[in-house]
Amino acid sequence: MITDGSIAPVAALLADPTRVGILxxxxxxxxxxxxxxxxxxxxxxxxxxxxxxxxxxxxLVVVERHGxxxxxxxxxxxxxxxxxxxxxxxxxAPSSGYRQSSAARAVRHARAxxxxxxxxxxxxxxxxxxxxxxxxxxxxxxxxxPEGAALLADRLGVDVGRARASRRQFAKACLDWTERSYHVxxxxxxxLLERFRALGWLxxxxxxxxxRVTPSGRRGFRDxxxxxxxxxxxx
Amino acid sequence: MITDGSIAPVAALLADPTRVGILxxxxxxxxxxxxxxxxxxxxxxxxxxxxxxxxxxxxLVVVERHGxxxxxxxxxxxxxxxxxxxxxxxxxAPSSGYRQSSAARAVRHARAxxxxxxxxxxxxxxxxxxxxxxxxxxxxxxxxxPEGAALLADRLGVDVGRARASRRQFAKACLDWTERSYHVxxxxxxxLLERFRALGWLxxxxxxxxxRVTPSGRRGFRDxxxxxxxxxxxx
DNA sequence: GAAACGCTTCGGCCGCGACCGAAACGACAC
DNA sequence: GTGTCGTTTCGGTCGCGGCCGAAGCGTTTC
Numbered sequence: 001m002i003t004d005g006s007i008a009p010v011a012a013l014l015a016d017p018t019r020v021g022i023l024x025x026x027x028x029x030x031x032x033x034x035x036x037x038x039x040x041x042x043x044x045x046x047x048x049x050x051x052x053x054x055x056x057x058x059x060l061v062v063v064e065r066h067g068x069x070x071x072x073x074x075x076x077x078x079x080x081x082x083x084x085x086x087x088x089x090x091x092x093a094p095s096s097g098y099r100q101s102s103a104a105r106a107v108r109h110a111r112a113x114x115x116x117x118x119x120x121x122x123x124x125x126x127x128x129x130x131x132x133x134x135x136x137x138x139x140x141x142x143x144x145x146p147e148g149a150a151l152l153a154d155r156l157g158v159d160v161g162r163a164r165a166s167r168r169q170f171a172k173a174c175l176d177w178t179e180r181s182y183h184v185x186x187x188x189x190x191x192l193l194e195r196f197r198a199l200g201w202l203x204x205x206x207x208x209x210x211x212r213v214t215p216s217g218r219r220g221f222r223d224x225x226x227x228x229x230x231x232x233x234x235x
Numbered sequence: 236m237i238t239d240g241s242i243a244p245v246a247a248l249l250a251d252p253t254r255v256g257i258l259x260x261x262x263x264x265x266x267x268x269x270x271x272x273x274x275x276x277x278x279x280x281x282x283x284x285x286x287x288x289x290x291x292x293x294x295l296v297v298v299e300r301h302g303x304x305x306x307x308x309x310x311x312x313x314x315x316x317x318x319x320x321x322x323x324x325x326x327x328a329p330s331s332g333y334r335q336s337s338a339a340r341a342v343r344h345a346r347a348x349x350x351x352x353x354x355x356x357x358x359x360x361x362x363x364x365x366x367x368x369x370x371x372x373x374x375x376x377x378x379x380x381p382e383g384a385a386l387l388a389d390r391l392g393v394d395v396g397r398a399r400a401s402r403r404q405f406a407k408a409c410l411d412w413t414e415r416s417y418h419v420x421x422x423x424x425x426x427l428l429e430r431f432r433a434l435g436w437l438x439x440x441x442x443x444x445x446x447r448v449t450p451s452g453r454r455g456f457r458d459x460x461x462x463x464x465x466x467x468x469x470x
Numbered sequence: 471g472a473a474a475c476g477c478t479t480c481g482g483c484c485g486c487g488a489c490c491g492a493a494a495c496g497a498c499a500c
Numbered sequence: 501g502t503g504t505c506g507t508t509t510c511g512g513t514c515g516c517g518g519c520c521g522a523a524g525c526g527t528t529t530c
Contacts, residue, residue, distance in 0.1 A: 006325050007249060007255055007318065007321040007322050007324075007325045008249065008250055008251055008252040008254075008255050009250075009325070010321055010324045010325040011246050011247075011249035011250040011255070011321050012246075012247075012250035012487095014242060014243065014246035014249075014250075015243055015244075015246040015247035015249075015250040016243055016487090016488075017243040018488080018489095019243075020242055020243050020246070033506075033507090034506075034507060034508090035505095035506060035507075038507095043488090043489075043490090044489075044490060044491080045506075045507065045508085046489085046490070046491080046492095046507085046508075046509080046510095047488070047489055047490070048507095049507060049508050049509085050487095050488080050489090050508085050509090051488090052507095052508095053508080058324075059324075060324070067497065067498070067506095068496070068497040068498065068505070068506050068507075069497095069506065069507085070506085070507070070508095078320075078323050078324055079324065081320050081323065082320040082321055082323070082324045083242065084320075085313075085316050085317040085319075085320035085321070086242040086245060086246050086317055086320070086321075087242050088313050088316065088317070089242075089245045089293075089294075089295070089313055089314065089317045090241050090242045090244070090245040247517095251517090251518075253518080253519095268476080268477090269476075269477060269478090270476065270477075273477095278518090278519075278520090279519080279520060279521080280476080280477065280478085281477085281478075281479080281480095281519085281520070281521080281522095282518070282519055282520070283477095284477060284478050284479085285478085285479090285517095285518080285519090286518090287477095287478095288478080302476090302527065302528070303475070303476050303477075303526070303527040303528065304476065304477085304527095305476080305477070305478095
């Protein structure tokens with residue numbers, strides 16, 4: 001919102017395919033060195049460096065220096081939201097009636113939004129954890145009572161203490177547009193996603209952002225959280 | 236969502252201040268002729284025409300021909316959502332901690348989202364109408380029972396029949412990000428906003444989009460809908 | 471019919487920016 | 501120290517696109 005007329009410069013940052021490619025390579029939340037981003041975007045290192053400098057100045061990415069590498073991360077969920085809004089503008093045919101593309105359905109199934117778990121699965125996981133007393137919805141964020149922490153550690157191997165020690169917001173309650181419901185984000189959301197990956201319940205699909213539920217993941221979600229991944233919601 | 240990598244061309248449409256100015260002049264939902272848009276954007280008619288042609292090709296605006304005029308309208312709520320997402324990217328300082336600017340607060344107070352009433356006031360109006368039986372929330376949209384139509388006509392002068400006859404969706408339930416609650420949109424939402432304007436309850440503030448509640452509006456919202464505009468929600 | 475008006479198309483000018491290769495700048499390894 | 505590697509900075513080329521004025525097209529008015 002707000003925006004006097006000043007959105008043009010930041011929109012210009014998204015107006016170049018190379019820069020969009022760089023951002024798209026970063027939406028999974030993992031930091032990546034400039035060289036890899038250059039390779040993925042299909043340009044020389046010098047060109048990518050210029051793009052990264054502009055994205056940095058615009059706040060769309062942030063840097064961390066590690067030795068002689070510079071790791072770039074996405075600049076925040078606002079950036080992902082903007083990418084998705086632009087995608088909604090570019091995706092559907094200009095005609096008014098919009099229907100979901102198969103790609104959209106695939107992504108909807110389970111996806112890594114920024115670096116926490118969003119989409120239908122993220123909402124269901126969050127609800128299941130609330131039902132089991134592992135999460136309590138407070139003001140704009142979730143809390144984890146002591147018995148909840150034990151449950152998360154025992155059943156899922158989640159290290160709540162580590163998430164709490166992070167400098168990031170602990171367990172933000174994030175509203176998912178398409179699901180119209182909350183899911184847990186922040187440090188705890190990232191930790192959950194990391195555990196699901198480590199447990200082999202989720203694995204990256206071939207296409208960039210989507211996550212696939214593995215057979216063992218189906219069992220895990222059903223037995224531990226009571227979520228039936230085969231239900232119609234995920235069709 | 237979706238977005239293979241194709242968002243760059245549509246982002247380029249928002250990368251020019253003149254085009255953004257044109258779109259910004261259209262977000263209130265009223266159709267405007269090309270000449271007026273050129274004047275508001277501060278360019279010659281020929282330049283504006285080129286911009287409008289590009290916006291049209293991208294689906295960001297639509298045209299209607301009336302006599303020798305061509306009236307342009309905004310291309311849909313998706314466009315407004317994209318503008319707001321870009322504004323969220325441009326507005327807050329690059330540093331992480333985000334706080335609302337005074338402009339944001341002013342706009343939040345009451346605003347014309349697309350052409351229906353959104354923001355805190357839109358949500359409250361919708362809730363008040365639901366409480367009084369004028370609206371019933373159905374599946375993704377509101378319905379107006381017969382006694383509700385009578386109430387809307389008597390107390391506010393809203394012509395429900397005309398809204399129902401419109402080719403637009405009648406009374407879509409639209410989720411407001413910042414308020415995290417529904418408000419009524421579609422033809423009925425536009426009709427409501429029009430009535431509030433005609434009654435003199437709302438008037439445009441100096442800054443483009445914001446709407447101001449007039450003194451008589453304060454009385455009206457309180458007496459007819461039980462909404463206290465002075466409450467802290469609107470601060 | 472002619473004239474006025476709204477809008478679009480065309481030609482030309484100018485500047486921004488995307489790209490690359492070469493060179494400079496660190497950080498690490500030996 | 502020297503060499504190597506990841507990254508940034510610099511110079512130069514090239515094409516895209518925003519801007520205007522003039523001309524063209526369609527509509528309304530007299």
